[in-house]
Amino acid sequence: MMNPRAVFRMVSLASAMVLGLAAVAPAGPFSAIKVVNDRTVTQFEYDQRLLFMQLLRQPGDLNKLAMQTLIDDRLQLSAGDQFGIKLTPEQLRAGMEEFAGRANLDAEKFIEAIGGAGVQPETFRDFVEAGLVWREVIRGKYAAAITIPDAAVDRTMASFTPLTSMMLRLSVIEIPAVGAGREAAMKLAQHLRLQLRAGEDFAALARANSKAASAGRGGAMDWVKLSDLPKDAGLAVRKLQAGGISDVVVLDDKVQIFRVEEIKQETLTPKTQVVDYAELLVPDDAASIANVRSNVDTCNDLYSMAKGLPADRLTRKTVPVSQLPKSVAGALSLLDAGESSTAMTRGGYRVFLMLCRRGPAENELPSRDEVRLQLTNQKLGTLAQIYLEELRSEAIIRTP
Template identity: 25%
Template sequence: MLSVVPSPNRLSHGVRSGLRTLLLSSALLSAVAQPVLAQTVGDDDGIGAQQLNLPKDVTVFGKSDPNVRKATAIVNGRIITGTDVDQRLALIITANGGKVADDEKERLRVQVLRNLIDETLQIQEAAANDIKIDPAEVNQSYERVASNFRQSPAQFDGYLREKGSSAASIKRQIEGELAWSRLQRRNIQPFVNVSEEEVKSVVDRLNAAKGADEFRLGEIYLSATPENREQIVANARNIIEQIQKGGSFQAYARQFSEASTAAVGGDLGWIKPGQLPSELATAAADMQVGQIAGPIETVGGVSIIYVMDKRKVLTADPRDSLLSLKQLSVLFPQGTTKEAASSKAAAFAAAVKEIKGCGQANEIGGKIGADVVDNDNVKIRDLPPQLQDILLNLQVGETTPPFGSITDGVRVLVVCGRDDPASANAPNPDQIMAQLEEERVNKRARIYLRDLRRDAIIEYN
C-alpha cells in the first residue's frame, strides 16, 4: 500500500540542527499539509518462486533464527567490527534526536551493517582501479562538516565521542562517497550518452507543460529482488514511520538510499513530472510540500519520496520575491508566566499597529523598548510556511501580525521593499542533458554494486 502523509515539522535548532547540516542539503524543510488519499500498488506474488523454480511444499533442513543478528563481517578480508556498526548507528540516532525505539535500533543495526559492507566494496573496487583518496582531501571535507557545527575539528571530535560515534566513522563515509563517485566518473560516465534529440524532446515537453507543477523532491531508493521484496518493502515502511516520528528524511537518505543522490540527502533537485518515472510522477502529482509517500515500487526496487518544494513550470513563483524587512522584537524575562506574556504581547501588538511604513519602525520600536533589526534580500520561500502565506499578501509598509512564544518573545516584520522575481527562463538544454546522464549513470552504478555484492566473499561473525 502506498501512503502519502505529512512530514513532521523540520525547523530545529542547536545540536540537532547542527547534525542535520551534516546530513541535509537544504536548511528549511518544514510544512503542514493535508493527507492525500492512499493509492494501491500492484503485487507480483509468486514471481520469485517461478523464476527460481522452487517447490510449492518446502521443508527446511537445519535451524535459522531470524532474531539472531550478525554484528560483524569480513568483506574480502576487510573486517567490519561491532564498533564500526555502533558508531555509524549513533549518527543516525543523534540525527533523530536520540529518540529511536530499541526494536528499531536492532533493525537499523542490521541495515547499517549492510551499508558498511557496500561502502567497503565500493572503496575496494575503487582501489582495484587505482583510485586512491588522499587523506588530506578527506580531512578537508571533515573540516567543512565541523564548520557546519561552528566547531573546530578537535571540538567536533569530542562532540562525536559524546554521541557514541567518532571522527573515523564520518571520515570513512566521506572516503566511500568520494571513491565511489570517482569510480563512476571513470568506469560509467564515459559510456553514457544522451542524444540531442532526447534533450530536444524533453525541452518540447517542458514548453508544452508551461504552468504545470514541478517539484523539488527527495528520494530514498532501496533496490529489491523478487526474493527479498517483502523485506525491502517492510524496511521502507519502517523508515517512513521513523521520519513521521520526527526523523530526518535527509539523514535516512544519506545512510540507506542506494541512489547516487544519497550523498546529498536524496535531493533530486527541481523535477518536472515528465522527467520522473511514471510511478513517482503519479505519486508526486497528488502531494503537497512537506508530504512523504511510499513505498513506491519502481524498476529494480522501491522508492520513498518527499516533496521539499513545489512551483509552476517556466512560471515566476511569487515565493521567490526578495523582501527588505525590519524586525521588531521584545523578549520576555526568564520566568515570565503565560498570563504576563499575553499581556505584554497585547501591549506590543497595540503599539505596532501605529507603524505606518518602515520610516516609523525605529521610532516606535524605541518607545516600546523593542530591538529593531534590518534584514535585506530575504526570499519568501526561505521563511516558515505560516509567514510565507502572510507576507505574500502584504504591501510595502505593512506589518505581519505579532508572532512568537514565551521562550522567543514576540515580534513583527515590517515590509520595507519587495523585488518580484523575473519571468522564468526557457528550459536549459545543458541542465536537462546533465540530468538525463545522471539518471543513467545512477542506474548503471546500481548494477555495478549488485555485481560487486555477488562476487564478494563475505564472512559474518
Template identity: 25%
Template sequence: MNHRAFALALAALASLTLQGAAAQGLRPSGASASGKSGLSAPSSPAARPAATPSITLPAPGADTVPRSADFIVAVVNSEPVTNYEVRSRLVRAEAQLAKQGGAMPPRDVLAREVLERIILEKVQLQQARDTGIKVDDFAVSQAEQGVARQNDMTVDQFYARLARDGMGKERFREELRNQLLQQRLREREVEARVKVSDLDVDQFLREEQKGTDVASMEINLGHVLVLVPENASPVQMAERQARAQRAADRVRAGEDFAAVAREISDAPEGQRAGGLLGLRPADRYPELFVNSTLGLSVGSIVGPVRSPAGFHVLKVVERVTAGMSTTVVQNHARHILLRTGPQLSEAAAAARLADYRRRVLSGTADFAALAREHSQDGSSKEGGDLGWASPGRYVPEFEQALDTLRPGGISEPLVSRFGVHLIQLLERREAKLTPREQREMARSAVREKKLDEAYATWAQELRGRAYVEYRDPPQ
C-alpha cells in the first residue's frame, strides 16, 4: 500500500486531533498586521492537531479483549506497554484503514507500527508530566463535546455508543487528556524552534512564481456531500439529489455555508470544520472538484455535481496561484482573553467569560468595554479588536470558531494554552490582498513547512533519549 497514506492513517488513529480544545490565537508570523495581539500557535498539522475533535470510534468489541493472558511487550522509561494496549489500538487501526479503503498490511507489521506509536506517545506524556504541563477538567470536557459534535451526537449519545463498543467514559476522558497533554507539549517545545527570515520568504516566492498552471495551484473549497447508497433505487437517488439541490439553493441565497454544511453534509468535515476542506494543492483534490471549480471566482457555488459517492455542493473559498493568494474572504473579529494559572483555573475563567457573554447578549454590557477592562491580551486597549484577518492569520481552531459565527455572533468560551477566550465576529468581506498581505501568507506557508520538519526532528530526539526495552512481541 502507499506508505505515506499508511503512515497518515496510523498518525490519525494514534492521536486524537483535538481541535475544539486546541490553541486559539494568531499564527506567529511576526507581528500581526494590526500589531494588536501577541498570541501565537503552531501552524503545522504535524506540530499541532487540527481544529475540531476527531476520533475513530472503536469497532464493536474492540475493547472487550480478555485481559487474562495480558503481558508486557515493552518498557518505556520504566513504564510498561502491555499486549492489551497494542491489541486494542491495533483493532482500531485496522478499522480505520478498512474505512479508508486502503490495502491492509500484514497484521504483524501493523502491530509493530502501532507499538512504536504507543512508545512515542508514552515518551511525550512522560515529558509533559516532567515539565509540569497540566490539563484542566474543563478543557477535557470541551474536547469531549467537540468529539461528540464531530460524530453528530450529543455527549450522552456518544458515551452510550462507546459503552456498547466496550469503552467506558473514564477511559475515553483519559485518552482525551493524554492527547491534550501531548498537544500542549508539542506547542511549547516545537514552536520556539522555528524562525522564518525574509530570505526564506523571498526564496519561497521565487520558487512558487515559476509556474501558474493547475499543478502549482492551491485551493480551499467548502464541501457539502449527500451520500447515495450503493444500489440506490431511483426514488432514493431523486431524494438525495433534491436534498443536495436544496443545500445549493440555500447557500446561493445567502445562507452561511458552514451552517448548511453542518446541517446537511454527510462528509466528516461538515461537522468538523463547517465543510471546509482546507487550502491544499489542486492535485490533492478529486479531479471532479478541480474541473468543476476551475476558473471560477472566490465565493462561487457549484453543484450539485455527481460522483460515485453521491452529490456534491462546492464553494470556492480561497485560491492561490503559484503560492500567491489574490482574493480571499476576510474576518473582522475581537476577543477577550483571560490567562489561566494557579489563581484562575480554566473552569473559573470559562464561567466568567460565559457571564460576560450572557451580559452582552442581554444588552446589559458592551463587549468592547468588557475587553478593555478584563482582557489580558494586547488588543484590550482597542476593545479586543483584532482587525481584518485573511485565512491563515489565525490557527485553524480560532478560524473554525469564526466560521461558525454570523456577524455579531459570540462564541462560547474557548480553551487554549494561552488561557480562555471569548470571540465575537464583527464583519466578513471578500477582499483583494495587498502585496504585503500576500507576503505574510507566504511567510505562513514557509513556517508551516518548517514546523513539520521541526516536529519530526524533536520527536526523533525525544525518542532517542528514552530508554526502551522490548519484551515479547505483541500478539
C-alpha cells in the first residue's frame, strides 16, 4: 500500500502543475477581459473594435477609447433592456445603411470594405446596434420634456454661418409640364418614381423619358452647389444620401426627379453675404425708446410694436453687404444679430435700428424644422452624457 503522505505529495504536485499551466496559458480570443455588471467584453471584441476605430481614423488614444466604448456599449444595452427596447431587423438594417451612407456606401459595400481590413460584419452590426438602442433610450427618457422656443430658433438662424457648402452630382429626369399636358406629365412622373422605387435603372428611364439636355447621358448633370438649385429642388435632395431618389419636384413649367450620384463638401471662404436689418421710427423721447427696448428681443418682435402705425414707420430689408446704405452701414457693422442702436434720428423720430441677421443668402440657411431638430439633439446629447456618467458611476466594472 502506498504511503498516505506520498499520495498527498503526488496530488499536491499534480494540482500545482495544473494551476501552473493555467497561470501561464495564454488567454483565448473569446476570453473575458472586462466584466461590466453581468456583461463581458472579450479579447476578440476589443481587438475588433480597436481595428474598426483605426479604419474610421478616430482621433485620440485608441487603445483606451476602444475599451471605453465597449464598456459604454454594455451600459447602453443594459439600459435598453431596462426600458424594454428591442430593435427590429429592419431598424438595425436601416441604422447600418445610415452609418455606411456617411462614407457614400451602402451597408453591403461598407461591410465588404472593412472586411478587407479584417473587421467582421458582427463588429459593425454590434457597434450600430448599441448606438441605436441608446438613441431610443434617450428619446424615450427625455424627448417629450424638451421644448425649443421660437426665440431660440430665431437666434440660431440669425447667427448661422456655414463653413462648407454642399456640392452634389445629380442625375435628372425632366418632363415639360405646361398647359393641357401638365396633368399627363405629373402622372408620368409619379409612374416613373414608382418604377425607380421598384429598382428600375435611372439612366435607362432618363434616356427614354427625360426632355432635359442631359437625357442622352442618362440624366447625368455636372456638379452643382446645393444653394444654386431652385428652392423646391434643393429641399427635395438636401437630405438624400448618395444613391437616393427624390420625390417628384413640381416647378412652374416642368416636373423633375433627381438621383444623387455623389456628395462632397466645399470649404467656403468666410465672408458676409447679406445683411437683414430693420428700422422702426419711434417718438424721440426716453420713455418711448425704453418701451421698445424692453419689449423687443428679435426683429420679429418689431411687427407687434408697429401694429396700428403707418406702414412707413417700420421697414425691413435684406441686401448684400456691398449695397447697404451708407447711413446705416457703419452702425450695423458694430452690431451682432439681435442687437440694436438708437444713435440716429430721421424726420423728427428716433430710429430704432436692429440687426436681424448677417450671413449667407436665405437659400443656404437650414429650415426652421432643421434648426429645431438640431437644438433638440444638442439638448438630448447633453442629457445622454449625464445619464451615461450616472450609469458608469453605478456600474460594477472589473477585470477578471
